[in-house]
Amino acid sequence: MLVLLSGLALFAARPGPGTPPLALPPGGAAPDATALDGTWTVAGGSTGGFRVVQTVLGARSGIAGRTGEITGTATFVRDTLTVAHFSMDLRTLLVNGKTQPQFATSAGVTDAPVATFDLTGPVAATGLGTGTTVTAPVAGRLSLHGVTRPVVAQVSARRSADRLELAGAIPVVFTDWGIRAPRNYGPLGSLDAEGTAEWLLEMRHR
Template identity: 40%
Template sequence: MSRRGWGIAGAVAGVAVLGAVGGPLAYAALQEDAAPAATVQAQPTEVALAPDTDGTWTVAAGSTAGYRVEEVLNGADVTVAGTTDRVDGTLVVDGGDLTAAEVTVDVASVTTDSDRRDGYFREQVMDVAAHPTATFAVTGPVDLPELSGTPVTVPVAGELTLAGTTRPVEAALSAVRTADGVDVSGSVPVTFADHGIEAPDLGFVRVEDEGSVEFLLRLVR
């Protein structure tokens, strides 16, 4: 082969090597962090709010739940969030106290921006065939402040069930009264190993062992 031919071959080989090594790095660098979690919002002052908070409240359309974790993808830190709108549950308020609450999430329907990640999450991480849902339940009465159109934050003790394992957790719930009822958002910190879940470590991608479960609930009576 001529010197020019060898030069061309070498350049092609060099591009191939850079693509194999740098491609994943470039992909990682292009990944954007997930958007911040949806939270309750202050209501306009002219809105007529729901008249009373006592009663049984049901999770309605517009509610979401999911998870948020930190990934290290080929050396780049990326925040990943998965969400679903397949959320059910009820909350009971009696005499201004939150006396009972349980929220169930369809884990198999949680999605991110990557089908491959979602498939691995469902089959290898969460085993949704055996454990299709996750639940959060309040374990004791919670003294609620008077709810208005301005969000208030309340600490809540509860139990979180993931992959069939239940653990006690502490959560901070934000609540606001709306025209249709009550909106509640919150974030529950999670150590995955506590639930028997092994955080993925595939070499090119590693997931931190700690993350959070997030939710925004639209509640109607």
Template identity: 35%
Template sequence: MRTRVKVGIGVAGAVVVLVGAAVIWGPGLYAGWADRNAQAAPTLDAADAAPLAAGLDGVWTAQDGSYAGYRVEEVLRGEDATVTGRTPQVRAQVTLDDGTLTAASVTVDMASVATDQPPRDLYFRSTALRTGDFPTATFALTSPTPLPDGATAVTLTGDLTIHGVTRRVDVAAQVAQTRGGDAIQVVGSVPVTFADYGVEAPSLGFVTVEAAGSVEFSLVLAPE
């Protein structure tokens, strides 16, 4: 009971801090500040990206530099603001066989996903996503995906699990070799509607969150 009371007080404090900042700054200034602090969408490392070469068969796992997270739109009195959350706490394993992605799994520690505002993060973790009950989000490939020579854009079909709910999704992704061919980078995103995963779009009074957002990721993979 005491733990629940402490969590409730913490969430209430988060609401007060965020709403207070929005009121003091004003909707336009708050939106501009949030947009400037949002992370850019994941992209391939343009300076070191090349189409996949032959002979990459085997199991590849996530390395330092990998991350995953979300992108949502907050609305304050008609002003839109982009918010991104990120975490490097990602486990991933990909299997390549004769130019085809035959298996892939990704697990994200949702309790470590952070934005630029700790009060917002507390609300997302405790109230919106309930990470105490659902600590991870996962993706598992369900259909083998050929990787055509000279192409980097692919569509990955699989099961995405968030908040304990699993949905079949198509992920728009790009795949390339990096670091002089010693690593593979996979970046992408998938749109999500909160209600599809049993998540109520957060509302903090003056500030609300749109009903849909996206899950984003950038994986740096090396041979196992």
């Protein structure tokens, strides 16, 4: 989910505030009568990708890769998230609306084109069915670059009309997934050696 390496996007964004993290949008509609229990499926309007901090001439800003090619499901039983699996097609990530020529090589996309997250333990979601925003750490396994490791995602969720909205983030240290550290350019610019995999999902009851 998170891949910006080997100068992939250095200087891709001018110094400034940069791209903000994905998060639940302000407001949200009152939930309808759809029960929370059951299986929810990722729907159109979902987005995900990575965010990493760059330094250019001493100024730090966030840059991001984004894709809408996300699939997955989440299952609730008695207000508890019991099963979740999400996949993201890394071949479709865009930085500033464009593909990056170094991406496939740096991220090993040819051999591992899809990143996945799988829940590894139940998560209480008390109040979610009534429209309350629930925020919790969520343990799972992240598969990226052909490597699977345990992670803890910070997730916020809420019901809005007939949708379930999920926003989450996972810190990723490149070398933990066997990804080469970014090439830096001294005082001219550099990329941090870690970043954040993140997503904002619109889900519908199946």
